[in-house]
Amino acid sequence: MTNTLYLPELREYLAQNDTNELREFCDALHPARAAEFMEGLTPQESWEVLHHASEEARAEIFRFFDPAVQIEVISTNPRKEVAALIANLRPDERVDLLKEIEPRVCDELLELVPADDRLDILRLRAYPEGTAGAVMTTDFARLREDMTVAEATQEVRRQAKQQETIFYLYVVDAHDYLRGLISLRDLVLGDEEARIGDLMERDVVVVHVADDQEEVAQTMARYDFLAIPVVNQANQILGIATYDDIIDVVVEEATEDAHRIAAIDPLNTGYLQTQLFTLTWKRGMWLMILFLGSLITAYTLSSYEGTFARVPWLVLFIPLVISSGGNSGSQSATLIITALSTGDITLSDWARIVWREFLMGILLGGFLAMMGYIAAAFHGDVSFMDATVVPLTLLLVVLCGTLSGSLLPLLFCRLGLDPAMMSNPFVACIIDIVGILIYMGVALTILEVPLAGH
Amino acid sequence: MTNTLYLPELREYLAQNDTNELREFCDALHPARAAEFMEGLTPQESWEVLHHASEEARAEIFRFFDPAVQIEVISTNPRKEVAALIANLRPDERVDLLKEIEPRVCDELLELVPADDRLDILRLRAYPEGTAGAVMTTDFARLREDMTVAEATQEVRRQAKQQETIFYLYVVDAHDYLRGLISLRDLVLGDEEARIGDLMERDVVVVHVADDQEEVAQTMARYDFLAIPVVNQANQILGIATYDDIIDVVVEEATEDAHRIAAIDPLNTGYLQTQLFTLTWKRGMWLMILFLGSLITAYTLSSYEGTFARVPWLVLFIPLVISSGGNSGSQSATLIITALSTGDITLSDWARIVWREFLMGILLGGFLAMMGYIAAAFHGDVSFMDATVVPLTLLLVVLCGTLSGSLLPLLFCRLGLDPAMMSNPFVACIIDIVGILIYMGVALTILEVPLAGH
Numbered sequence: 001m002t003n004t005l006y007l008p009e010l011r012e013y014l015a016q017n018d019t020n021e022l023r024e025f026c027d028a029l030h031p032a033r034a035a036e037f038m039e040g041l042t043p044q045e046s047w048e049v050l051h052h053a054s055e056e057a058r059a060e061i062f063r064f065f066d067p068a069v070q071i072e073v074i075s076t077n078p079r080k081e082v083a084a085l086i087a088n089l090r091p092d093e094r095v096d097l098l099k100e101i102e103p104r105v106c107d108e109l110l111e112l113v114p115a116d117d118r119l120d121i122l123r124l125r126a127y128p129e130g131t132a133g134a135v136m137t138t139d140f141a142r143l144r145e146d147m148t149v150a151e152a153t154q155e156v157r158r159q160a161k162q163q164e165t166i167f168y169l170y171v172v173d174a175h176d177y178l179r180g181l182i183s184l185r186d187l188v189l190g191d192e193e194a195r196i197g198d199l200m201e202r203d204v205v206v207v208h209v210a211d212d213q214e215e216v217a218q219t220m221a222r223y224d225f226l227a228i229p230v231v232n233q234a235n236q237i238l239g240i241a242t243y244d245d246i247i248d249v250v251v252e253e254a255t256e257d258a259h260r261i262a263a264i265d266p267l268n269t270g271y272l273q274t275q276l277f278t279l280t281w282k283r284g285m286w287l288m289i290l291f292l293g294s295l296i297t298a299y300t301l302s303s304y305e306g307t308f309a310r311v312p313w314l315v316l317f318i319p320l321v322i323s324s325g326g327n328s329g330s331q332s333a334t335l336i337i338t339a340l341s342t343g344d345i346t347l348s349d350w351a352r353i354v355w356r357e358f359l360m361g362i363l364l365g366g367f368l369a370m371m372g373y374i375a376a377a378f379h380g381d382v383s384f385m386d387a388t389v390v391p392l393t394l395l396l397v398v399l400c401g402t403l404s405g406s407l408l409p410l411l412f413c414r415l416g417l418d419p420a421m422m423s424n425p426f427v428a429c430i431i432d433i434v435g436i437l438i439y440m441g442v443a444l445t446i447l448e449v450p451l452a453g454h
Numbered sequence: 455m456t457n458t459l460y461l462p463e464l465r466e467y468l469a470q471n472d473t474n475e476l477r478e479f480c481d482a483l484h485p486a487r488a489a490e491f492m493e494g495l496t497p498q499e500s501w502e503v504l505h506h507a508s509e510e511a512r513a514e515i516f517r518f519f520d521p522a523v524q525i526e527v528i529s530t531n532p533r534k535e536v537a538a539l540i541a542n543l544r545p546d547e548r549v550d551l552l553k554e555i556e557p558r559v560c561d562e563l564l565e566l567v568p569a570d571d572r573l574d575i576l577r578l579r580a581y582p583e584g585t586a587g588a589v590m591t592t593d594f595a596r597l598r599e600d601m602t603v604a605e606a607t608q609e610v611r612r613q614a615k616q617q618e619t620i621f622y623l624y625v626v627d628a629h630d631y632l633r634g635l636i637s638l639r640d641l642v643l644g645d646e647e648a649r650i651g652d653l654m655e656r657d658v659v660v661v662h663v664a665d666d667q668e669e670v671a672q673t674m675a676r677y678d679f680l681a682i683p684v685v686n687q688a689n690q691i692l693g694i695a696t697y698d699d700i701i702d703v704v705v706e707e708a709t710e711d712a713h714r715i716a717a718i719d720p721l722n723t724g725y726l727q728t729q730l731f732t733l734t735w736k737r738g739m740w741l742m743i744l745f746l747g748s749l750i751t752a753y754t755l756s757s758y759e760g761t762f763a764r765v766p767w768l769v770l771f772i773p774l775v776i777s778s779g780g781n782s783g784s785q786s787a788t789l790i791i792t793a794l795s796t797g798d799i800t801l802s803d804w805a806r807i808v809w810r811e812f813l814m815g816i817l818l819g820g821f822l823a824m825m826g827y828i829a830a831a832f833h834g835d836v837s838f839m840d841a842t843v844v845p846l847t848l849l850l851v852v853l854c855g856t857l858s859g860s861l862l863p864l865l866f867c868r869l870g871l872d873p874a875m876m877s878n879p880f881v882a883c884i885i886d887i888v889g890i891l892i893y894m895g896v897a898l899t900i901l902e903v904p905l906a907g908h
Contacts, residue, residue, distance in 0.1 A: 029657055032677045157643055166639055167621050167680075184638055185621070188607065189614050203483055221705070223486040224698040226621075226680065243697050244678040247704060251675070254708030255792045261712065262788035262878060263781060271793040272803060276810060280817045283785050290781050291822055294774040295829055301770045302833070308762070308769055315762055315769050316755045319776060319886050320748040327717060327744050327879045331737050334716035338709045339725040349726060356730060363734045368745055375749055379756070424716060424878065425781045432773055 006037040014045060019052045026053035026061060035064030043072035059088035068273065071100050074109070083112035092137040092245065095124040124239075132216045133209040135249065136230040136239035141169045145179055145197035149190040156187070165242050168227050171200050178229055178237045180204060206231045209238055216241050217249045218343050257341055260420035261334055263290065286425070293429035297322075300436045307440065313381050314443055317372075317390055318436070324368055325397035325435045326428030332357055332405025333427045337420045340413055350410050357406040358399070365398030386447055393442045397435045404430060460491040468499060473506045480507035480515060489518035497526035513542035522727065525554050528563070537566035546591040546699065549578040578693075586670045587663040589703065590684040590693035595623045599633055599651035603644040610641065619696050622681050625654050632683055632691045634658060660685045663692055670695050671703045672797055711795055714874035715788055717744065740879070747883035751776075754890045761894065767835050768897055771826075771844055772890070778822055779851035779889045780882030786811055786859025787881045791874045794867055804864050811860040812853070819852030840901055847896045851889045858884060 006025070013021045026034055026049065038046045038061075046069060050058045062070065062085060074082050074097070086094050086109060098106050098121065110118050120138055127133025141159045143152050152169070160166050169187065171180040180200035182190075190199050206229045207216045220228050220243065227240045256266040265282035267274045274282075301318075308315050336353065339345040345353060369391035376387035405427050409419035460479070467475045480488055480503065492500045492515075500523060504512045516524065516539060528536050528551070540548050540563060552560050552575065564572050574592055581587025595613045597606050606623070614620050623641065625634040634654035636644075644653050660683045661670045674682050674697065681694045710720040719736035721728045728736075755772075762769055790807065793799040799807060823845035830841035859881050863873035 030655070030659060030677065033657065033659070153642065160639060160643055166642075184642065185614060188620075188638065188642065189611055201484070203487065205484060205487070221698075221701045223484065226697065243680070243701075244675075247675045247697075247701060250701060250704050251708070251796055254705070254712070255796060258708070258712050258715065258788055258792045262715070262784045264785050264789065270796075270798040271789055272799055272806065272810075276813060276817075279810075280814050283782070283814065284818050284821055287778070287781055287785075287818055287822060288825070291774070291778060291825055294777050297773040297777075298770045298829070301773070302767075305766050305769070309766055312759050312763055313756075315759070315772075316752040318769075318772055319751040319755070319890075320745070322773060323748050323751075323879075323883065323886065324741070324745060326882075327741055328737070330716045330879065331718050331741075334712055335718065335725055338712045342705055342709060342724075344724040345726055352726065356726075356733075359730060360734050360737070363730075364738055364741055367738055368741060371742070371745055375752070425777075425784060428780075429777065432777065436773075 004040050007040045010038065010041065010049060011045070014048055022049055022052035023054070026050070026057045031057065031060035032064045034061045039066070043069045043076070047073045047077055055084075055088060059085060063089060063093055067097070067100065067269075070097055074101055075105055079105075079108050079112055083109050087114055087117045090137055091120055091124060091139055091239075092135060095121055095134075098125070127209065130213050131209065132207045132211045132213060132230045132241055133238070135213050135216065135245045136209075136241045137165075137245075138239045139163045139165070140227075140229075140237075140240045141166045142176075143169050143171050143182070143196055145171055145173075145195070145200070147196045148192065149187060149194050149196070149199070150192040152182075152187060152196050156184070165227050165240065168240070170229060170237055170240070171196055172237055176236045178204060178206065178231060178235055181229070204229065206235070207241065208233070213249045214253050214341070217246045217253070220246050221250070222343075253341065257337060257420045260418065261337060261424050263287070263423040263425040286423070290425050290429050293426075294432065297429075297432045297436060300433055304436075304440050307443065311443070311447060313379060314389075314439075316379070317376065317393075318439070320372070320375075321390075321393055321397055321439050322428075322432045322435045324372075324394055325401040325431040326424075327401070328361070328364055328398045329401030329405035329427040329431050330424035332360075332402045333409055333422060333424055336406050336409045337422070340409065340419050347410065347413055353406055353410065354403065357402040361399035361402035362395075364402070365395040368398055369395045389439075389443045389446050392446070393435075393439045396438045396442070397431065400434055400438065401427075401431050404434075458494050461494045464492065464495065464503060465499070468502055476503055476506035477508070480504070480511045485511065485514035486518045488515045493520070497523045497530070501527045501531055509538075509542060513539060517543060517547055521551070521554065521723075524551055528555055529559055533559075533562050533566055537563050541568050541571045544591055545574055545578060545593055545693075546589060549575055549588075552579070581663065584667050585663065586661045586665045586667060586684045586695060587692070589667050589670065589699045590663075590695045591619075591699075592693045593617045593619070594681075594683075594691075594694045595620045596630075597623050597625050597636070597650055599625055599627070599649070599654070601650045602646065603641060603648050603650065603653070604646040606636075606641060606650050610638070619681050619694065622694070624683060624691055624694070625650055626691060630690045632658060632660065632685060632689055635683070658683065660689070661695065662687070667703045668707050668795070671700045671707070674700050675704070676797075707795065711791060711874045714872065715791060715878050717741070717877040717879040740877070744879050744883050747880075748886065751883075751886045751890060754887055758890075758894050761897065765897070765901060767833060768843075768893075770833070771830065771847075772893070774826070774829075775844075775847055775851055775893050776882075776886045776889045778826075778848055779855040779885035780878075781855070782815070782818055782852045783855035783859035783881040783885050784878035786814075786856045787863055787876060787878055790860050790863045791876070794863065794873050801864065801867055807860055807864065808857065811856040815853035815856035816849075818856070819849040822852055823849045843893075843897045843900050846900070847889075847893045850892045850896070851885065854888055854892065855881075855885050858888075 038049060050061060141156055141163050143155060156166060167184050169182050172178055180202045181204050182196060182200040186199060205223055207219060209230050209232055227242045229237050230239045230241055231237055259266045263286040372394045373387055373391040376382055376390035377384050408422040408427060412422045413419040492503060504515060595610055595617050597609060610620060621638050623636050626632055634656045635658050636650060636654040640653060659677055661673060663684050663686055681696045683691050684693045684695055685691055713720045717740040826848045827841060827845040830836055830844035831838050862876040862881060866876045867873040
């Protein structure tokens with residue numbers, strides 16, 4: 001929903017080229033709010049508004065623009081102006097943005113960016129997507145062990161102008177080896193004459209630059225950190241990952257999991273931003289695989305055509321049997337996948353998990369079996385004896401559902417694959433086939449159907 | 455996975471009642487790490503270790519204990535000692551914890567807690583679960599507009615001992631009406647003589663105490679806030695919600711959504727912490743509802759028993775038809791539900807969404823129809839003409855799947871209900887019934903089956 005409150009004024013100021021009012025608009029509001037009020041403008045108009053802002057406000061407001069608008073602004077405006085903007089953006093965010101820009105444009109821009117920013121961009125860009133290196137920023141405040149609190153405060157004031165996060169201050173030696181950390185809070189509370197080396201925490205929790213972003217998010221959430229240092233093998237600090245990146249990672253990973261669970265290849269962009277054909281492909285490839293699975297079900301059924309001809313009522317309960325198995329299997333798979341990804345369970349709990357799912361399979365299956373017996377026995381053509389086929393099948397199928405729904409994600413996790421790949425439709429598809437085999441096996445055992453028929 | 459690195463030492467120190475070593479262990483490590491190393495101890499042993507810690511370290515380590523251990527420690531130890539601990543816990547966290555304690559024990563403890571803490575607990579406890587009031591903390595630093603930076607710094611140093619979060623400082627008048635905010639960063643950077651009223655931000659983004667916690671999380675994530683003030687109708691500040699609560703909320707809401715999507719009533723605790731019968735009930739109630747839905751499918755099928763007797767091959771494609779519809783419907787429902795909950799789409803986009811899902815239904819349905827035609831035509835008993843029943847059905851069923859999968863969550867959202875209630879199995883169940891009707895409708899139209907038969 002676009003906020004149109006300020007749109008008429010903004011357009012009027014633009015028409016009059018009213019620098020005072022536009023500058024006031026950009027500087028007085030929180031940058032995120034200013035960006036929100038500008039959502040109704042075209043990318044070109046937004047850029048013109050930013051022209052009147054101070055240099056810092058310009059970069060700060062720009063970072064809250066919609067990604068599509070950012071890309072449009074960067075790609076279509078004079079390279080020199082854009083390069084100046086890029087030099088002021090946050091290191092982690094500008095790298096993500098430049099990845100979306102046409103490579104030719106990106107190269108032209110990089111040439112115009114100051115040398116140290118360019119180097120920083122190239123370095124950060126080299127870290128693979130989804131690692132700590134790719135989410136970290138290189139803007140952080142450095143202190144030395146031998147500084148006093150008073151000196152350190154001076155130093156922080158000096159550095160703070162360029163730094164996004166100064167709530168934690170990192171104590172390093174001359175070669176950027178991490179020695180400790182002190183929070184801005186403890187600096188403010190510290191005695192002016194105290195040495196940083198005496199106040200700092202030495203037991204610093206770090207992540208490695210190649211660690212998975214999900215691990216980084218879990219560590220930060222467990223310790224309630226605002227930021228975490230990212231180090232290389234030698235324990236040299238390369239950057240920090242901050243809480244705002246981590247919230248994005250958490251949302252991103254949860255959404256990816258939800259999509260995988262529903263057999264959709266995860267999207268890289270929002271639902272409405274994703275091209276229709278891309279989205280169709282990300283769904284279609286899985287639907288095709290599941291379709292082939294269903295063909296196996298059809299093939300399995302075809303070997304019992306004779307049985308259905310002799311006992312037609314068996315057909316009625318096919319959807320009931322396979323959906324009960326599929327639904328209980330999906331429940332188990334979802335419970336296990338979400339618990340694995342929130343760190344609620346680990347692989348080492350597998351025996352307990354499977355035992356619980358076994359018990360739940362018995363309970364849920366037993367319950368559905370009772371309901372199934374009533375439903376089957378009240379069908380006109382079925383004797384009370386013959387009707388036992390349905391509850392027996394339901395019990396076995398639900399049990400099979402809870403067991404495979406829990407074992408398959410655990411197995412995938414054990415193999416180092418994403419357990420969410422073991423999607424609900426996939427589990428359901430397996431249970432469809434197994435369910436039909438169980439159903440027919442039970443039916444042929446209990447009913448007096450000549451075996452020759454199938 | 456329990457970290458057993460320090461366990462032998464800890465047990466030895468406990469046996470020797472070695473205060474020095476135990477105090478060193480508690481004070482030198484990060485509280486979360488200390489708690490991690492104590493995971494292998496019994497709740498009673500953990501409590502004994504904490505006995506040797508300084509008062510602040512005790513509360514800080516305790517908050518990182520597993521909830522089950524916290525409850526055990528609180529319920530089984532001398533009330534007076536426990537009450538002293540509770541007085542030092544963070545306001546929002548102790549309220550959550552006390553909700554889990556037996557009411558009788560809780561009342562006894564409350565009597566022993568200092569009066570102002572007791573009042574604070576009673577006040578926070580009154581806010582309904584899931585609102586801003588229930589996640590906020592009442593520990594935050596207050597400043598006055600007319601203070602200078604130097605005075606404010608003194609004031610922050612004075613208040614900081616009790617405050618968890620002093621990264622943002624809230625400027626209030628004598629009646630706690632919120633006037634503005636200043637970050638600790640800007641305070642440190644500010645000129646000593648400057649007045650807070652001149653430096654503070656006046657355009658403060660706030661949430662209302664009754665707002666949904668999901669809304670609070672979304673606002674904080676959008677603005678990249680570390681904390682957000684929670685106010686009442688009159689704009690008086692009641693507390694602040696902080697980033698660590700928000701990460702928890704985001705994870706909690708995403709997991710709840712995932713569970714609802716798989717037709718599981720959301721758990722209040724972790725998978726392994728939830729009682730087996732509770733979990734069985736949370737799954738069983740939905741399985742029962744879905745089972746009743748499947749009975750309608752069975753009933754629908756039974757009215758076509760004659761048709762199946764005459765054209766037995768129709769039975770084979772029942773699972774294929776209903777699972778194709780169900781899978782495409784689940785994909786759509788999951789895409790829409792996750793996009794709604796991340797704020798990626800809003801209700802106002804409904805027409806665009808439905809149009810996209812219509813087009814995807816045609817594309818995906820058309821694709822599966824081609825595969826379905828090949829599968830049906832190669833079945834021995836089916837003529838090329840008769841085989842067209844399968845592709846036509848698939849196209850219609852998949853289209854019906856994408857449309858109902860997108861419309862139902864949107865409808866639920868419109869009605870003010872949680873769109874995730876429109877779970878995938880529920881969508882699939884509806885499509886089972888509609889799918890059978892479409893299948894039989896198409897079959898009776900194309901095949902030359904005497905209508906009298908059904």
